[in-house]
Amino acid sequence: MFVVELLFMSTGAAVVGLLAMLAISSVGEKKLRAALIATAMLIVFTAGWFGFFFFKSLPAISMVSSIAIVWLLAALFFAPLGKRRVLQVGEITSKVDERDTAFAREEYLPGTDKHTQYYAVHPEHKDIDDKIRTLPLLLEEGGRYYDAAVSEEVKSIFSKIRMMATQVDGDVNPACKPVEAEAITAHIKRMMVILGADDVGIARLNPMFVYSHVGRGPEKWGQPIENKHKFAIAFVIEMDYDRVETAPRLPAVLESAENYLKAAQISVSVARYIRALGYPARAHISDSNYQIMLPPVARDAGLGELGRHGYLISPRFGSRIRLGAVTTDIPLIPGRPISFGVRDFCDKCLKCAVNCPPSAIEKGTSTNVRGAHKWPLDVMKCLHYWRVAGTDCGLCMKVCPFSHPPTLVHNLVRMGIKRSAIARSVSVWGDDLLYGRRHIPG
Numbered sequence: 001m002f003v004v005e006l007l008f009m010s011t012g013a014a015v016v017g018l019l020a021m022l023a024i025s026s027v028g029e030k031k032l033r034a035a036l037i038a039t040a041m042l043i044v045f046t047a048g049w050f051g052f053f054f055f056k057s058l059p060a061i062s063m064v065s066s067i068a069i070v071w072l073l074a075a076l077f078f079a080p081l082g083k084r085r086v087l088q089v090g091e092i093t094s095k096v097d098e099r100d101t102a103f104a105r106e107e108y109l110p111g112t113d114k115h116t117q118y119y120a121v122h123p124e125h126k127d128i129d130d131k132i133r134t135l136p137l138l139l140e141e142g143g144r145y146y147d148a149a150v151s152e153e154v155k156s157i158f159s160k161i162r163m164m165a166t167q168v169d170g171d172v173n174p175a176c177k178p179v180e181a182e183a184i185t186a187h188i189k190r191m192m193v194i195l196g197a198d199d200v201g202i203a204r205l206n207p208m209f210v211y212s213h214v215g216r217g218p219e220k221w222g223q224p225i226e227n228k229h230k231f232a233i234a235f236v237i238e239m240d241y242d243r244v245e246t247a248p249r250l251p252a253v254l255e256s257a258e259n260y261l262k263a264a265q266i267s268v269s270v271a272r273y274i275r276a277l278g279y280p281a282r283a284h285i286s287d288s289n290y291q292i293m294l295p296p297v298a299r300d301a302g303l304g305e306l307g308r309h310g311y312l313i314s315p316r317f318g319s320r321i322r323l324g325a326v327t328t329d330i331p332l333i334p335g336r337p338i339s340f341g342v343r344d345f346c347d348k349c350l351k352c353a354v355n356c357p358p359s360a361i362e363k364g365t366s367t368n369v370r371g372a373h374k375w376p377l378d379v380m381k382c383l384h385y386w387r388v389a390g391t392d393c394g395l396c397m398k399v400c401p402f403s404h405p406p407t408l409v410h411n412l413v414r415m416g417i418k419r420s421a422i423a424r425s426v427s428v429w430g431d432d433l434l435y436g437r438r439h440i441p442g
């Protein structure tokens with residue numbers, strides 16, 4: 001009987017500990033609803049479990065059954081149950097032209113050569129693009145969340161990034177230094193972390209993720225992009241949780257801008273270092289100068305999985321990240337794509353799609369998009385909303401259940417999601433219960 005009582009007490013203490021951690025973590029995250037629900041569960045469980053034990057002298061059979069139920073539920077949550085689906089990437093046969101991307105198209109102002117040339121070839125885009133161009137520019141007066149002081153701060157950060165746009169590439173040292181792939185891979189990863197990256201991975205660069213033609217930036221518009229580098233060094237920078245929570249308001253844009261600047265500084269420094277060793281390297285930075293599509297490249301580098309909203313989801317920081325990359329020919333050891341349950345979770349969750357103000361995120365099943373089975377995003381609807389809001393929105397990033405901070409209790413849930421199909425279903429329901437399904441932008 002003593003052993004049963006001991007097991008009963010320790011099982012109860014473990015559950016109480018978990019609920020207390022959830023309540024404390026929710027207070028830290030300023031999630032009042034989750035904190036109240038966790039506290040209520042804590043009180044009810046403690047009263048029920050220990051109350052019966054102390055005041056009703058429970059029979060051994062009741063204690064054994066209670067212990068068995070708790071541990072069975074824990075096993076169902078953490079045991080490797082069910083197969084995890086992963087993104088199916090077939091043969092990708094065409095490249096994306098950067099001139100067709102939303103950010104390039106919004107720059108083709110009426111009366112300019114780009115406007116004339118582009119819409120002569122793509123008249124189907126003219127109406128929606130003209131309509132978007134009538135709206136206030138991002139960070140300008142007229143946007144719903146405009147704030148003069150923060151807007152100026154963000155603009156000054158982007159102007160610093162723009163000044164780096166001509167530093168992304170340069171001369172390669174003709175005295176090429178021999179390097180050993182394993183050692184230089186570890187060295188570059190460490191260097192990036194010291195410079196401020198939170199996770200780094202290497203991908204063999206899929207040429208189909210290189211844009212076909214220049215659409216933005218200081219290089220000649222419409223010129224073919226000749227990047228034939230073998231590898232991409234991709235990295236993740238975590239965005240501040242509290243600032244992301246302010247989305248779609250301007251502090252979230254400030255956080256994006258600061259991280260774009262950090263990503264630009266890291267990638268320009270590392271590309272310069274590699275060229276000094278005698279190998280070609282190019283940094284891919286925000287606000288004009290990407291040659292590659294970062295999310296699929298970062299996925300190939302093993303930094304995360306692509307979510308329903310089209311962002312990369314990192315196993316540690318969820319959607320709350322910014323990406324950066326350097327492409328190069330220095331010999332490196334590439335990583336592999338990882339899977340931790342995002343695909344199945346997104347099938348059931350849909351929280352980003354439900355909360356996207358212009359309904360730009362697909363609510364149905366994934367489809368074949370240029371060879372990869374994923375959820376198509378209506379980028380023009382998204383951009384239209386950005387111009388209405390005057391910010392880069394970020395609501396889908398904020399509401400994503402993977403974006404909770406990496407506290408012990410959230411990490412335990414992530415562990416369950418990675419392993420068990422049951423955890424993937426229960427966690428969708430649990431996230432809605434604790435944090436709410438709908439988030440109305442303030």
Ligand code: SF4
Pocket residue numbers: 309352355356357358359360361381382383385386392393394395396397
């Ligand atoms: S950023 Fe906003 S508008 Fe764009 S997809 Fe996400 S939630 Fe929708």
Ligand code: SF4
Pocket residue numbers: 307308309319345346347349350351352353396399400401402
């Ligand atoms: S909010 Fe849900 S559906 Fe959307 S990306 Fe995140 S996990 Fe996937």
